[in-house]
Amino acid sequence: METILAGYKDQLTDLIQQYKNQVDFLSIRLEQAAGSSIVLRSNKIETLSESTSLGGQVRVCHKGGWGFAAFNNLENLKLRIEEAIAAAILIGDDETILAPIDPIQAVCTLPLSGTDPRQIPLQRKKELCDRYSDLLLSHSGKIASTKVSYGDSTQHIILATSEGTLIEQSWVDLEMRFSATARNGETVQTGRETTGSRKAYEDLENLDAQVKGAAQRAVNSLTLPAAKGGTYTVVIDPILTGLFVHEAFGHLSEADMAYENPDLLETMSMGRQFGGEDLQIFDGAAPEGHRGSYSYDDEGVPASTTQLIKDGKLVGRLHSRETAGKLDEQPTGNARCLNYHYPPIVRMTNTWIERGQTPVADLPTDIKEGVYAKNWLGGMTNGEMFTFSAGEAWMIRDGKIAEPVKDVTLSGNVFKTLKNIEAIADDFYWDESGGCGKGGQSGLPVGCGGSSLRIRDVVVG
Incomplete structure (x- = not known):
């Protein structure tokens, strides 16, 4: 994953040098991302997908005016830079005021404490969602509907600026959401739980107590009195x-x-x-x-x-x-x-x-x-x-x-x-x-x- 963007470092540096004197500030951010998304509604698949993306953005400031261009074709970088510069020059009529910072050159990755979700097959992620969905639905006959959603994403970015900053960063993020809706006649109540992690896939594997808790709260609330305002x-x-x-x-x-x-x-x-x-x-x-x-x-x-x-x-x-x-x-x-x-x-x-x-x-x-x-x-x-x-x-x-x-x-x-x-x-x-x-x-x-x-x-x- 890193090798695709790493090959653009020299090109970014050259482009920054070519255009930086035309404006007050110029930054280019390239990003490669991958992720999985699963949504189950009452055990029926609503979403089951894996995705990848590759793109970037150019930000330019000139006389206080900002130009911005986003793109997913890295071969047209020069054109996107010129578009962002043109926009900033068109609207800039004041003073560019940016708090000064020291230029940074660094490569950093947020460390994982366990398994990277990219190493887990989509089928296994789906089986995890199935298990939690079954826990919600089987909790009580009063559970009318459920929803389980899973998402993970990995982002790797390179940021280069006209002030000499060149940073590579990458991280992983995971999230799961659970909801159970209970019904008794006209009375409807919902219990929810959400959790996330930037550490390990294992953080999402042992959530049975939280999942059952969401269903239990929905059922319990059906017979509870409402709070007096x-x-x-x-x-x-x-x-x-x-x-x-x-x-x-x-x-x-x-x-x-x-x-x-x-x-x-x-x-x-x-x-x-x-x-x-x-x-x-x-x-x-x-x-x-x-x-x-x-x-x-x-x-x-x-x-x-x-x-x-x-x-x-x-x-x-x-x-x-x-x-x-x-x-x-x-x-x-x-x-x-x-x-x-x-x-x-x-x-x-x-x-x-x-x-x-x-x-x-x-x-x-x-x-x-x-x-x-x-x-x-x-x-x-x-x-x-x-x-x-x-x-x-x-x-x-x-x-x-x-x-x-x-x-x-x-x-x-x-x-x-x-x-x-x-x-x-x-x-x-x-x-x-x-x-x-x-x-x-x-x-x-x-x-x-x-x-x-x-x-x-x-x-x-």
Whole structure:
């Protein structure tokens, strides 16, 4: 796989030298990818495929204007470069501001701890999906429909820039999703599980407990009472914490959201107090072994760890080179693209709330009536507002976990919710199930982490 692109290194260097003086910035990214995709709906095959792709992109900046060209014919590189240059010159009428970085020359591969999925035949992957589908369908006669999806992808890229950067990177990503829908008359409930890995195929082979759990939750929810709507003190598990910090706060930390929106930039002003002194929030691709981990972003900026909130105060945000330059801040290595069809934009990597000191068992203490929520079914955000659906939930009564309930959604304003965090537990969990969407680029692998939280005044519906 590597040999195909490696043969283009000298050509990329020569082309960069030929055209770099015509513009302020020029980068060429070549990519070779391969993957498998399987989708079963109630044991019927919806998708069963293997794919390969070879292509690239050219990005050009001139007087602040960007030109972009994507291609899948590497023999027409010169033409694509000239098209991107023409577009940038046509719209550029300002100043190119890119935060400076040192040029990098490197070859790096994210290490696997087990079997590369490319070594596993498609038939064996299909048999794994069949086994999980059978587990879902056989769990109960009330299971009306199921879905099992499997995906793996391998990407190998070369990035060359007019500043002297020449980077080769490759990685593998795997993901599986499971859902079971149970029906009892007119009552319908769904249980879901998602997991992913950048380490080994074996990480997907022993998920029986999670798969059965999805089916069990769907069946159990058929007879559970619905939660009574109201404002409660809630306790959420680390998975919901990770979802919250990613969706509700993380996107607001992406600097392209801020510098294009003066009101948001004022709201997200450095030094503003968003929570208590025990609140620490981070994002970074530098922590190894997670789905948002890598060595360099798609602009050649080294991976880092960025503290976003320190002792409750906003101290950082996530940048591309352009947003860092325009806001006079340091680049953070958060410019990412899903594949060569798209330009890099500011994206999260691995986002987490740091572990606290409160014992998990103490979180419900003194809550007269509240809600304990675990896992997630779905969610949405709109600016500062969020709504998440819990996968499981129980009422809290007189400081104890009480009866289970269903149809629990948690809603609120992210800034008020951060201030209303009363306790951060001493547990911690990395959720590798994330596939983030932004700017038309959906399914970008990310990691989310956190501890269980106790939060007052959350709207439950």
